[in-house]
Each structure stands twice: as C-alpha cells, then as structure tokens.
Amino acid sequence: MASLEIINIKKRFGDVEVLKGIDIAVEAGEFLVLVGPSGCGKSTLLNMIAGLDTVTEGDIVIGGKRVNDLHPSERDIAMVFQSYALYPNMSVEGNIAFGMQMRKVPKEERQRAVQEAAKVLQIDHLLQRRPAQLSGGQRQRVAMGRALVRKPRIFLFDEPLSNLDAQLRVDMRTEIKKLHQRLGATIVYVTHDQIEAMTLATRIAVMRNGELQQLGTPAEIYSQPSNTFVAGFMGSPRMNLLPGVLRSEGDGAWLEVGADARFSVGALPRAVSAYVGKEILAGLRPEAISDNADAVNGNRPVIEATVEVTEPTGPDTLALLAVGGCELTARLRPDTSLKPGDRGRFAVDLAKMVWFDPGSGARVR
Amino acid sequence: MAQTWDTPQAMRRSRWTPFVIYGLLGFFALVYLLPLVVMLLTSFKPLTEIYSGSIIAWPQQWTVDPWIRAWGSTCVGLSCNGIKGYFWNSTKMTVLAVIISTGVGMLNGYVLTKWRFKGSNVLFGLILFGCFIPFQIVLIPMAHLLGKMGIASSTTGLVFVHVVYGLCFTTLYFRNYYMAFPDELIKSAMIDGARFFSIFLRILVPNSLPIVVVTVIWQFTNIWNDFLFGASFSTGESAPMTVALNNVVNTSTGEREYNVHMAAAMIAALPTLLVYIFGGRYFVRGLMAGSVKG
Numbered sequence: 001m002a003s004l005e006i007i008n009i010k011k012r013f014g015d016v017e018v019l020k021g022i023d024i025a026v027e028a029g030e031f032l033v034l035v036g037p038s039g040c041g042k043s044t045l046l047n048m049i050a051g052l053d054t055v056t057e058g059d060i061v062i063g064g065k066r067v068n069d070l071h072p073s074e075r076d077i078a079m080v081f082q083s084y085a086l087y088p089n090m091s092v093e094g095n096i097a098f099g100m101q102m103r104k105v106p107k108e109e110r111q112r113a114v115q116e117a118a119k120v121l122q123i124d125h126l127l128q129r130r131p132a133q134l135s136g137g138q139r140q141r142v143a144m145g146r147a148l149v150r151k152p153r154i155f156l157f158d159e160p161l162s163n164l165d166a167q168l169r170v171d172m173r174t175e176i177k178k179l180h181q182r183l184g185a186t187i188v189y190v191t192h193d194q195i196e197a198m199t200l201a202t203r204i205a206v207m208r209n210g211e212l213q214q215l216g217t218p219a220e221i222y223s224q225p226s227n228t229f230v231a232g233f234m235g236s237p238r239m240n241l242l243p244g245v246l247r248s249e250g251d252g253a254w255l256e257v258g259a260d261a262r263f264s265v266g267a268l269p270r271a272v273s274a275y276v277g278k279e280i281l282a283g284l285r286p287e288a289i290s291d292n293a294d295a296v297n298g299n300r301p302v303i304e305a306t307v308e309v310t311e312p313t314g315p316d317t318l319a320l321l322a323v324g325g326c327e328l329t330a331r332l333r334p335d336t337s338l339k340p341g342d343r344g345r346f347a348v349d350l351a352k353m354v355w356f357d358p359g360s361g362a363r364v365r
Numbered sequence: 366m367a368q369t370w371d372t373p374q375a376m377r378r379s380r381w382t383p384f385v386i387y388g389l390l391g392f393f394a395l396v397y398l399l400p401l402v403v404m405l406l407t408s409f410k411p412l413t414e415i416y417s418g419s420i421i422a423w424p425q426q427w428t429v430d431p432w433i434r435a436w437g438s439t440c441v442g443l444s445c446n447g448i449k450g451y452f453w454n455s456t457k458m459t460v461l462a463v464i465i466s467t468g469v470g471m472l473n474g475y476v477l478t479k480w481r482f483k484g485s486n487v488l489f490g491l492i493l494f495g496c497f498i499p500f501q502i503v504l505i506p507m508a509h510l511l512g513k514m515g516i517a518s519s520t521t522g523l524v525f526v527h528v529v530y531g532l533c534f535t536t537l538y539f540r541n542y543y544m545a546f547p548d549e550l551i552k553s554a555m556i557d558g559a560r561f562f563s564i565f566l567r568i569l570v571p572n573s574l575p576i577v578v579v580t581v582i583w584q585f586t587n588i589w590n591d592f593l594f595g596a597s598f599s600t601g602e603s604a605p606m607t608v609a610l611n612n613v614v615n616t617s618t619g620e621r622e623y624n625v626h627m628a629a630a631m632i633a634a635l636p637t638l639l640v641y642i643f644g645g646r647y648f649v650r651g652l653m654a655g656s657v658k659g
Contacts, residue, residue: 052552073558085549089571098567102558146557 001028001186002063002076002153004049009058011044011210018044020210021058026203031180031187035197036207037233042190043158045207049188050156051075063153073102078147079156082163084139086131086146092118093127096145117149120179137168144179157189161196173199194234198222206230223285223352228361231283231354237318237329240289242282243358244324246275255282258324263348264301271364272355280364281356286318288352289330291338295347307342321346408432408627415623431624435613435632439625442601442612448629450602451609455589456636458520458605462527463584469528470535470580471573475565477536478543479551489540495533500593511598518600526598527588535580542576543569582644586637606633 004026011019019041026032034042047053049060051072060067067075078099086095093114100110118124121141131139140160147155157176161169177200180187191197197204198218206213206221206229214226225231231239244255248268253276256262268276289303296302305321305328312318317336321328321344330346338344355364403421408431410424418425437447477489507526508517516522546569554564595605604612610633614626 047552050552050556052555071560072552072556073560077556079553079556081549081553083547083549085547085553087550087554087568089568098554098559099557102563146553 001184003028003061004032004154004186004188005059005061006045006049007059007061009045009048009060010056011041011048011053012056018210019048019056022207022210022212024205024212024215026186026188028186029184031189031200031202033189033191033197033201033204034207035191035194035204035233036213037192039209040207041210042192042207046079046156046158046188046190049154050077050079076153077156078150078152078154079158080143080147080160082159084131084143084163086139086142088131091128091130092123092134092142092145095131095142096127096149099146099150113149114145117145120148121145136164137172140164140168140172144176148179153186155185155187157187159191160189162191162193176200194236198234204234206233208233224354224363225283226363228281228283228356231356235285237286240282240284240286240328241356242284242323242326242328243279244282246272246278246280248273248276255280256324257326261304261324263303265353266301266350269365275355275357275364279358281358283354283356284328284348285352286329286331288349289321289328289346290349291330291332291336291344291346295349296345298347300347300349302345303348304343304345307338307340307344309340310336310338404627404631408624408631410624412620412622412624431622432628432632434622435625435629439613439622439629440616441609442616448606448609448613448632451604451606452632454520454599454603454609455606458523458527459585459588459636462524462531462588463581465524466528466531466535466584467577467580470532471539471570471577472565473532473536474539474541474543475569477540478546479548479564479569480561489536492533492536495530496537500530504593504597508598517598519603520599522598523594523603523605526594527591530594531584531588534583538576538580538583539573542573546572578644582640585640589637 004024006022006024006026009019009022010017022041022045024032034045036042044053048055051067051070055068062075062077087098090098096114096117097110100113105113114127115124118127121144123138123141123145126134126138126142131142134142140163143160160176161172164172173196176189179185180200189196189200198221201218203215203217204221205215208229214221214230216224221230221234225234225239228241231241242255242257244257244262246265246268247254247256247262251267252264253266253268253273254262254264265282272280290296303323305323307319308322308327309320310317310332311320312334314334316334317332319330319332319336319338321330332338356362357364399421406421406424407415409427409429410418411426411428411430414422414425435447436449436452438445439447441448441451473492477485511517511522511525514522514525516525550568551564554568559567590607591605592607592611595608596611599605599608610629613629
C-alpha cells in the first residue's frame with residue numbers, strides 16, 4: 001500500500017486544456033473516487049496516474065517517489081478497465097498470470113498466487129475457460145483477479161461496473177467495498193455514478209471541466225457541498241435550490257420565495273447576513289423537508305405548499321411541492337395521506353440547509 | 366396495419382422458384398467448370414486419343430503418364446527435366462515472400478494503429494498509394510535496382526520484388542484490422558509489464574488469425590500466379606513455375622503434347638487451389654468475442 005500525491009497536474013491536448021491544475025493527496029489505504037460528468041477529465045487523470053497518458057505539467061508521486069517518467073509497469077499499479085480488457089486468446093488462468101509471467105515470477109509461485117486470487121473472487125472453477133465463455137459478472141471478477149494477484153501499491157478502477165446490469169452492479173459494488181476493507185488497499189476509482197461514489201469512497205473528488213470542484217468525505221460532499229454543481233450532482237433526487245430574497249428584522253430572518261411564500265430561517269451566520277435584502281439560493285435536501293406531525297408542530301420553521309406529484313418509492317414517498325412559483329422535492333413518510341392538489345404544511349430542517357450565492361454558485365458560509 | 370409486416374408480393378415464392386434458381390446456378394457452374402473438366406480429362410488421355418477424338422470425350426484409356434512426364438521429363442526450353450525444379454523455385458519464392466510480407470505488414474499495422482506518431486496517417490496514405498502503382502511502370506527501375514543490389518536473376522531478387530509490392534496491401538489489411546482492436550487490451554498489457562514486442566507477439570498476433578488467413582490467401586495467390594515479374598527478373602533455371610509453364614506450352618520443337626501441357630497447368634494451379642481449400646476453413650469470424658464487453 002502506498003500514498004498518492006497528485007500535484008498541480010495539468011493536461012493539454014493541443015490547445016485544449018482538459019485538466020487545469022488538480023491537487024489531490026491520497027493517504028495509504030484510502031478509497032478515492034473521482035466522480036463527474038462525461039468529459040470532466042476524470043479518466044484522463046486516472047490514465048495519467050497509470051502512466052498511459054503523459055503529464056503536461058505537474059507531478060504524480062506514488063509512495064513518496066515521483067513517477068512522471070516511469071513506464072506503467074514500473075509504477076507498481078494495477079488497473080481494472082471498463083471493458084475488462086481480458087486477453088481473448090488466453091484462459092482465465094493465463095489472463096490472471098500474464099502480469100507475473102511478464103515479470104518472470106517462477107511458475108509455482110504464479111500458480112499459487114492465481115489460486116489464491118481465484119478463491120477470493122470465487123472463480124477457481126473457471127480458470128481453464130476463455131473470456132468468451134464467461135458471463136459479464138464473471139469477466140468482471142477475472143479482471144479484478146488480474147489486478148488483485150499483482151499485490152500492487154495502488155489499484156486503479158476505470159468505471160468497472162458500468163457494463164453490468166443493475167442487480168449485479170449493486171452486488172459487485174458491495175464486493176469491491178469488502179475487498180477494500182479486507183486488503184486495506186489504496187484505491188483510485190473513476191465513475192460517473194454518484195451512488196457508487198457515495199457508497200464506496202472514503203473520500204470523493206468531484207470534478208467538472210478539468211477542475212476539482214470539491215474534495216471531501218462522502219458526508220461532507222453530501223451535506224456541505226462547496227457549490228451548486230456539487231449540490232446538484234451528488235444525491236438523488238437532487239438537492240433543491242430555492243431562489244429567494246433574504247429578509248431580516250430584529251432577531252428573526254426569513255426567506256421570501258416569490259410573492260406569497262416565506263419561511264423563517266432562524267439566526268443567520270455572519271457570511272449569510274451580508275445577503276440580507278439580496279437574492280440568495282437556499283439548498284435543501286429532499287429529506288430536510290418533512291410532513292412529520294411532530295416536526296411540523298414542533299419548533300421547526302414551516303413552509304406551506306401545494307402537492308403537485310407524489311412518487312411512492314417504498315421506503316418513503318417523494319413529493320413535488322409548489323412554493324411561490326418554485327418546485328421543491330420532499331421526502332415524505334411512505335404512508336403520507338397527501339394527494340396531488342392538497343395544500344400542506346411542511347417542516348424545514350434548518351440544520352441541513354446550506355446557502356449559495358446565486359451569481360457564482362459558490363457556497364456562502 | 367398488420368399486413369405491412371407480411372412478405373411483400375414480389376418476394377413471395379412459388380414452388381417453382383427453387384428449381385429456377387438452382388437450375389440457373391447449376392448451368393453457370395457447369396459453364397465455369399467446363400474448361401477444368403476438359404483440362405483434367407485431356408491430362409489423363411494418351412496423346413493418340415487426343416489427336417483422334419473429340420475434345421470433351423471420356424478417356425477410353427486412363428493414363429497418368431502425362432503427369433509423370435510433366436513433372437519429371439518434359440522439355441522446358443532446352444533442358445528436358447520437367448517442371449519440378451521450377452515448381453520448387455515458385456514454392457521457395459512464394460513461401461518466403463508471403464511470410465515476410467505478412468509479418469512486416471502485421472508490424473506496420475500494429476505501429477500505425479497502436480503506436481501512432483506525428484505523421485503516421487500521412488505515412489499510411491503514402492503506403493496505400495503503393496497499391497495503385499501498376500506493375501509495368503516499375504519494371505525498368507526495378508531491374509536497375511536489383512542489378513545494383515546484386516540479386517538480379519535470382520529467387521532472392523523475386524522475393525524482394527514481391528515483398529515490396531505486397532507490403533502496401535498487407536499493411537492496409539492489418540492496419541484496418543487492428544484499428545478495431547481494443548486499445549484497452551494494449552493498455553492493460555502495458556500495465557502488466559509487456560513492452561512493444563511482447564504486446565505484439567503475445568496479445569496482437571494470437572488474435573489475428575482471420576486477417577492472417579485473408580492476407581496469406583491474397584498474397585499467396587498473387588505471388589504464385591505472377592508472370593510479369595517472373596518473366597522480367599529471372600532467367601533460365603531460376604524462373605518460377607508460371608514462366609516455365611509458358612516455356613513448356615510455347616515450345617516450337619516436335620509435336621504438341623497437349624496432355625502433358627494440361628497436366629503441367631494443373632500442377633501449376635494446384636497450390637493456390639489448396640490454399641483456398643484449407644485456408645477457407647479458418648476463415649472464421651468471432652474470434653474476438655469476449656475480449657471486451659459482451
């Protein structure tokens with residue numbers, strides 16, 4: 001296991017700058033997920049860590065050693081590709097052992113390592129098969145086995161689950177997490193799926209247009225997004241961004257949403273109070289808005305809204321609420337009696353509310 | 366709207382359709398096969414029967430003597446040792462030229478797709494241009510070059526000419542095949558510790574069987590059947606089979622041994638025929654299945 005430092009990394013293809021100075025430090029044993037929409041540069045960054053892409057500017061340091069100019073095979077990394085990239089002409093055993101064969105590991109040791117990895121991944125009965133004879137999930141396991149058997153200092157995963165069907169993806173996600181917990185390996189994992197990012201990572205790096213938007217634990221990313229992009233990208237359904245004008249009088253402050261809706265927002269932090277009398281965005285996760293009777297009748301601020309659509313999901317019911325010309329998604333009780341067209345009172349959890357500047361999209365704190 | 370999914374009127378088949386289709390196909394197959402049948406029948410007849418009978422008559426007396434004579438004792442030009450020496454000339458020349466041009470074409474295709482460099486597309490365009498140069502244009506400069514290199518009038522010289530000419534085509538075939546070869550396999554092999562040649566030999570080559578078969582059939586047929594280069598760049602004993610066959614048939618001495626000529630022509634055509642028959646079996650798709658995705 002080794003630490004990884006990405007220091008002011010830039011990448012240019014001709015005139016196009018696809019990475020604009022990324023700084024990330026990963027400690028040994030961490031599970032870092034690079035997440036972002038297509039074209040944000042996350043795969044390019046992973047390829048640069050692997051040595052498959054050249055670095056235009058900046059340094060990549062693995063275990064305290066600068067590796068910019070090392071061949072991929074000398075960086076002591078292993079990579080699992082989106083397409084699995086299994087060698088079609090070799091058996092499963094040949095695929096897993098290929099890296100060791102290239103490194104001239106003696107045959108006995110090779111076989112023992114293959115057996116060990118195959119047992120962990122429960123593919124020991126498939127060792128003599130060709131990749132063409134395997135199902136998608138089995139191929140995925142072979143690809144992981146190939147990485148595992150190398151005992152690398154860093155594992156790199158490039159969207160490894162995106163070719164699997166939904167159920168298998170959830171299962172494999174859990175297995176990857178188990179594997180990380182057991183091996184304590186350093187992992188860098190690229191995905192565009194925010195749920196994968198949330199569930200797997202010890203830390204998440206959210207990227208957009210070649211820039212790092214936020215680096216933090218899943219909890220930080222979820223509850224303290226640094227800007228409206230992160231707020232909107234992470235979490236499903238997405239965070240509500242309620243535009244309004246902030247008003248303050250004496251001790252109380254409230255947000256005016258449209259002409260006829262307002263709700264009290266309690267005491268304002270210093271940075272936010274600068275926005276009194278101005279436009280601001282209030283960020284509310286759907287679960288911060290509830291129709292729970294205790295909450296509504298307690299001391300939480302209440303917002304009045306019309307229910308437009310309800311979507312029962314099982315564990316809870318999502319409702320689209322209309323408030324002063326805006327729409328809000330709320331996560332309600334599964335047995336809620338509210339129907340479309342009903343007018344209701346909803347409690348807002350101010351502890352979970354965050355503020356954003358409407359111009360820059362940056363968080364106000 | 367259900368009827369729009371039915372077979373259109375024009376495609377509906379009457380029960381006579383198969384007879385018409387297969388009848389026509391059979392007729393044209395016969396037309397194409399007739400020369401071969403005549404050749405085969407003639408090659409198994411004694412000479413007297415050929416001069417007295419009809420050309421497509423069944424042999425009254427079967428004999429393999431013309432084949433033996435063609436192989437071992439018919440006159441090619443002035444020497445009367447049969448075509449066997451020339452057959453081996455052609456074999457040596459073709460096998461060597463096919464192996465070299467296929468191997469180098471493979472390597473070219475690999476570099477042009479997986480190790481791209483500035484100008485690699487322009488270079489490929491220039492190589493492709495070679496496919497369109499007619500053979501006749503280069504005869505004189507090529508003869509000059511072979512002379513300078515000291516390999517004129519030799520099998521080595523012919524191999525060289527055929528390799529140079531074949532490279533354009535083999536490069537084109539392999540380059541296009543490897544374009545579709547997943548880059549992730551190369552990346553994965555790089556991380557696994559394979560370098561330029563081990564990636565080529567361990568990953569690319571074992572997955573190239575379909576295109577190797579196509580290239581080998583193409584190259585073998587072209588080189589074996591070539592007459593122009595053979596006639597231009599070889600003399601006497603070093604001539605390939607095609608040139609020798611011409612010398613057998615165009616003899617101006619004695620009576621024309623049509624049965625021997627036919628047998629010699631059959632021997633000359635046999636290798637390409639065999640390459641098609643055996644190569645075709647490996648002409649399979651789907652070898653890449655399972656490498657990426659499903």
